[in-house]
Amino acid sequence: MSDTALKVADFKSDLKPIWCSGCGDFGVITPFYQALAEIQAVPKETVIVSGIGCSGRFPYFCNTYGFHGVHGRALPTAAGVKISRPDLKVIAVGGDGDGLGIGGGHIAHVARKNVDMTYILIDNSIYGLTKGQSSPTSPISMTSKTAPHTGIEEPLNPLLMFLSYHASFVARGYSGKPKNLKQLFVDAMNHKGFSILHIFSPCVSMNKQITFKTMNEIVKPLPDDWDTSNRLAAMEKALDEDTFWTGLVYQDERPTINDRLDSLEEKLGRYDGLSELLGQYK
Numbered sequence: 223m224s225d226t227a228l229k230v231a232d233f234k235s236d237l238k239p240i241w242c243s244g245c246g247d248f249g250v251i252t253p254f255y256q257a258l259a260e261i262q263a264v265p266k267e268t269v270i271v272s273g274i275g276c277s278g279r280f281p282y283f284c285n286t287y288g289f290h291g292v293h294g295r296a297l298p299t300a301a302g303v304k305i306s307r308p309d310l311k312v313i314a315v316g317g318d319g320d321g322l323g324i325g326g327g328h329i330a331h332v333a334r335k336n337v338d339m340t341y342i343l344i345d346n347s348i349y350g351l352t353k354g355q356s357s358p359t360s361p362i363s364m365t366s367k368t369a370p371h372t373g374i375e376e377p378l379n380p381l382l383m384f385l386s387y388h389a390s391f392v393a394r395g396y397s398g399k400p401k402n403l404k405q406l407f408v409d410a411m412n413h414k415g416f417s418i419l420h421i422f423s424p425c426v427s428m429n430k431q432i433t434f435k436t437m438n439e440i441v442k443p444l445p446d447d448w449d450t451s452n453r454l455a456a457m458e459k460a461l462d463e464d465t466f467w468t469g470l471v472y473q474d475e476r477p478t479i480n481d482r483l484d485s486l487e488e489k490l491g492r493y494d495g496l497s498e499l500l501g502q503y504k
């Protein structure tokens with residue numbers, strides 16, 4: 223790397239993360255900075271869009287453009303940025319409440335459009351920022367401020383959902399293994415198409431039931447010879463209730479929505495509204 227190459231410190235903003243001491247999110251942002259440095263992301267051409275939650279604070283701590291939007295709307299906002307400005311690197315970030323509760327409907331549509339961007343879904347099975355309500359991934363046996371006796375709803379299976387939506391890059395990680403996360407971020411940001419990472423990141427303050435200790439017992443990396451083209455086998459791993467398999471689970475190369483818009487424009491040969499609509503931002 224040349225002397226002018228950007229270093230990890232160049233991607234940290236002047237604001238130090240204000241998460242609780244020991245929060246899993248530190249184990250997400252540290253490898254994320256490292257990955258930005260490894261791919262030599264250009265800060266002025268990188269946009270991080272987030273929803274609301276402790277995890278939604280990500281953009282503040284990164285020396286890139288950022289947009290801390292409304293709860294559950296990180297994905298549509300980020301997709302709009304990428305479709306109108308394909309030259310930018312776009313990353314969306316948010317929590318399990320943000321992305322799977324109020325914003326849960328958006329993932330399927332960004333996946334089927336194959337918008338060329340990365341989504342980091344930071345799951346702690348709790349609403350951390352609002353101090354401990356059950357989330358869409360809280361196990362039914364888990365108690366919380368909104369389930370003082372026991373849960374009464376089945377949890378979602380995010381990995382299975384992303385695979386069934388046919389997202390073109392699906393990975394799973396754990397903030398207790400930040401080294402593995404760095405490579406997943408690099409691969410996700412280099413992927414052409416929609417890359418989604420489901421990252422479990424313990425909330426040490428509001429979720430005393432799923433901890434680093436309980437996670438360490440069930441986290442296992444996928445085998446080295448894992449076939450990332452086999453979606454059915456990936457779904458079987460997602461259905462495994464005893465092991466939290468981590469790594470690149472599934473990857474597929476196919477045209478992005480911007481590729482398809484470009485071919486449509488070429489095919490039409492003349493303007494019908496599309497180029498003007500998109501071209502004004504190019």
Ligand SMILES: Cc1ncc(C[n+]2csc(CCOP(=O)(O)OP(=O)(O)O)c2C)c(N)n1
Pocket residue numbers: 274275276277278293316317318319320321344346348349350351352357
């Ligand atoms: C429309 C709307 N509804 C509810 C809220 C309150 N609210 C803010 S963050 C949040 C959930 C945060 O949980 P999660 O997305 O899992 O993020 P975490 O804090 O756990 O990282 C809720 C319900 C809000 N800000 N806006």
Ligand code: SF4
Pocket residue numbers: 240241242244245246247276277346350351424425426427428
């Ligand atoms: S409440 Fe939980 S998720 Fe939020 S900063 Fe504290 S430990 Fe992290």
Ligand SMILES: [Mg+2]
Pocket residue numbers: 275317318319344345346347348349350357
């Ligand atoms: Mg959460």
